[in-house]
Amino acid sequence: MNLASLISEKAKLWVKGRKNLFIKIKNSISPKDQVIWMHAASLGEYEQGLPVFTALKEKFPTYKFVLSFFSPSGYEIIKDQSWADLVFYLPLDTKKNAEKLIKYLHPEHVIFVKYDFWFNLLQELSKHHINTIFISTIFRNNQIFFKTYGKWIISILQKVSHFFVQNENSQKLLNSIGIPQNTISGDTRFDRVKMLLSQSIHLEWLEQFKQNKILLVAGSTWKEDDDLIEKFIHKTDIFENFKILIAPHNMNSEYFQKLKKVLKVPTLLFSEIEGKDLQFYNVIILDTIGILTQVYSYADIAYVGGGFGKEGVHNVLEPAIFHTPVIYGPIYHKFIEAEELVNNGGGIVIHSSKDFNTILYELIQNDQKRNEIGQKAQKYILNKPNSTQIILRYFKS
Structure with a gap:
């Protein structure tokens, strides 16, 4: 050792x-x-x-x-x-x-x-x-x-x-x-x-970043998940009303820098935010651990990574409790809560980049649908004994 x-x-x-x-x-x-x-x-x-x-x-x-x-x-x-x-x-x-x-x-x-x-x-x-x-x-x-x-x-x-x-x-x-x-x-x-839900969560930096725009929080992402986000960014001009926060699973500084470089929109690492006017950035990459749960409380839409890898999707409950629609990849069947969340209408499974783009566009543009799915996600958890x-x-x- x-x-x-x-x-x-x-x-x-x-x-x-x-x-x-x-x-x-x-x-x-x-x-x-x-x-x-x-x-x-x-x-x-x-x-x-x-x-x-x-x-x-x-x-x-x-x-x-x-x-x-x-x-x-x-x-x-x-x-x-x-x-x-x-x-x-x-x-x-x-x-x-x-x-x-x-x-x-x-x-x-x-x-x-x-x-x-x-x-x-x-x-x-x-x-x-x-x-x-x-x-x-x-x-x-x-x-x-x-x-x-x-x-x-x-x-x-x-x-x-x-x-x-x-x-x-x-x-x-x-x-x-x-x-x-x-x-x-x-x-x-x-x-x-x-x-x-009983905790008081206040992240001033995130409020400055989000403003009054719709926020996608992509948590515990692997390369396959980050590739989906990259392709979406390169095909969209929707950032007038939209922001993204990515929390990679891989805590590697070299990986963070590479991801920042390929996104080709104004992007910051969390470690770089001090002194910056965050409202002018489209993406923040969370290169720290321990605050993802708090960050989820600000999400309008959540994407949980791991669903395109052999280990399967990560924790879908943390974003769901905050009245948030939760999107994830197709490898989720060994996780009971991920199966039940889909069955209860609070989770959305995608199989491809095309699925991701379609679902994300729809949730960004349709407030009512986003709210209805988010309600189902939260209700699923609150109904548990x-x-x-x-x-x-x-x-x-």
Whole structure:
């Protein structure tokens, strides 16, 4: 790993963040503290678990709350959050590390978000009879647990005290392999995005940029998505009443500069906005992380990237909660919320550059249609049950 850190910036952060980890934990948690610990693989899982973690903090005000990450994409953004008493990188899953974590953290409850199965850690938690739950978990038939050659790994799942799963199929799959300790609670991401409506969001730079024009926010875009936007820009003269903000998934400075150059309309990087009169620019490229959710609140139309790549579309819920029509590419079927959003009339799937141009023109020019689709998008989320409350009943005061 030390050799890799010379090559990869992420690996450097991974190594640096785990330095003196157990000293850090010992200095933050005393033997007398009562501890609740949540683990999130990365930023997406953190956002998913946040409603539950926040609710538990209210329910157990005298407890210490600790949060762990595996990926720098979560840790580096959240490490200075004041509501958590300790934020740390989870070390490699060895027996020795698991023993030390349990010894120094001595948690009463441990919450894993979605699915991040650490064999040695789960073994140690089970050995000490520590309440261990998974929330917003989703299981599919093609996962190793449900294959004949994967039966040996079922023992990992058996170490878990309780699973809160997203849907009936996940529950059936767990029951089929003899794991009845499960409850259907839905997806806490819906609770998380509902929380966004109560937040006061004010981005002065974005208001100066947008003015009173229609704003397309293209979030988590890959090259295929940015190519669609580039082709649209080169075929249109609609900027009299229209602006675009692009938030690429690829956080690479060279990529940002190339994208800025090919767009051939007045374009700025977010890092360049200071001192500029933003109303005279057509496009801003968001070359920073952590503010896309806030930016979505200003969108009149949203495009979510990833739907033209093998991994599939990114988070469609964040723009949808803000009463915004959401456009995305055709690879979305493994994401239940993306399927349901389309079925409920709040999402629009495109298959080509021609589709993108047609849909975008129509939404820009037809206020009524844009508003109707946006209403359906928001209503889809607001109608979802409160998953956090279902999970919270499991924790006795």
